[in-house]
Amino acid sequence: MSEVIGRLGRVSVLAEDVADPVRPVSKDDFLADAQRYRRELLAHCYRMTGSLHDAEDLVQETYLRAWKAYDNFEGKSSIRTWLYRIATNTSLTSLDGRKRRPLPAGLGAPASDPNGDITEHREITWLEPLPDAPHEDPSDPSVIAESRESVRLAFVAALQHLSPRQRAVLVLREVLQWKAAEVGTAIGASTAAVNSLLQRARAQLDAVQPSQDDTVDAPESPEAQELLAKYIDAFETYDMAKLVELFTADAVFEMPPFDGWYQGPENIVALSKKHCPAEGPGDMRFTPVIANGQPAAALYMLNRETGRHEEFQLHVLATRADGIAHVVAFHADGTLFEKFGLPRVAT
Known part of the structure; x- marks a missing residue:
């Protein structure tokens, strides 16, 4: 898993906080302009929750909250960064009291006998798959490669072993490459607390060790x-x-x-x-x-x-x-x- 984190640390295009164009003059103009971030916000909420259904709802909630609060947006950060802050906190609120979404291998039981009975558990909130972005055409093809790296099943399943705040810190720091102070501002924590959360998150991921999936082929290869x-x-x-x-x-x-x-x-x-x-x-x-x-x-x-x-x-x-x-x-x-x-x- 440390190899996966290392590769995510090279996501420079996704992490780039490019200055937004001229600030839209109305909330409706803002909402229309902000739709270009929908797919990456969906991926962010999916990494946080492990659920496509929940991620879709959270993105909708993110846009609703942003639209309501837009008059108070001071432009101290880009709209993209502001939306990520809202999406992160919306995700953290939704995860409060919820159980993690595992895959069967993450339940802690040893490998099963293929000739034995199989047991269905619909009551468990399982990890869900994420469809690929349709017709995505970024200016740099590495955007697709790196964004796919950060939603691979092995990585998202490993994130489920972290507490919600550890998950948020690791995603913001390692996937989006935010600075510790920026993460602290986003989640209401000190820089020292962010660094501590990140250290514990990295250790937890190393303990999970889904090493067999650390180096996999790109889907179109x-x-x-x-x-x-x-x-x-x-x-x-x-x-x-x-x-x-x-x-x-x-x-x-x-x-x-x-x-x-x-x-x-x-x-x-x-x-x-x-x-x-x-x-x-x-x-x-x-x-x-x-x-x-x-x-x-x-x-x-x-x-x-x-x-x-x-x-x-x-x-x-x-x-x-x-x-x-x-x-x-x-x-x-x-x-x-x-x-x-x-x-x-x-x-």
Whole structure:
């Protein structure tokens, strides 16, 4: 995890607090102009909460609060910085008293037996995936790469182990590259308190140690695309022997809301054979997408009663030079595919 933090520390474009153009003359003009920050504010609130649904609500609340308070905005910072302050405090308020959003591997239990029963826990508020920004066209392509780095599942899952204030400090300092004094102003803490929170947050992340995902391929890289294509083909043709060959020796597979997690290629394939409702080639269809800045694929499973392939899971992959290192298969809940702009039934 320290390697991930180190790479985030190089996010110069995202951290740049560029002076805003001429201050809009009305609150409505301000609100229209401030929409250009919506996507990055969504990513910020998502890092804080681990929930796309919550992040969307928090961004809306951020804009509402900013609109109401705009007459008191003195222009001592950029509008972008001001919006981040509001978004951070709105997120902290929303997190008060809430439990963290884990992935199954973060619950603290050992790896599960793939031949055992699987247990569904809808009552747990699980970490949610984040769709890629549609049609994003920044002036510098590194903006996409670095923003994706900061919403990768391994990083966001690790953030869930921190207290909300530790989370806020680490994101503002390491992702946005704010100075300690600026962070203190944003969250109402002294510089010394900010430095202490950051130190404890770094130590906590190192203790979590999701090291296997520290170096992964970009989703559009030829390597990642090739592995994703082979992964899809192995499932669609129901070639389990081919699937074994795609995973790294330490690969992890998990599928919230089921609480188990599985390690090693043979165990992952054994899990698929025992618990996947597919019976053979043609039962599964996949649509490639990008989630959390990682290669992903939406799985449509054949419903034998209707004869249609219906929404089932969203598989988010972490790929490395030696293969697929991690898969989180999020079960469709009636809204998941819609959030990714996907139909509920394959055409």
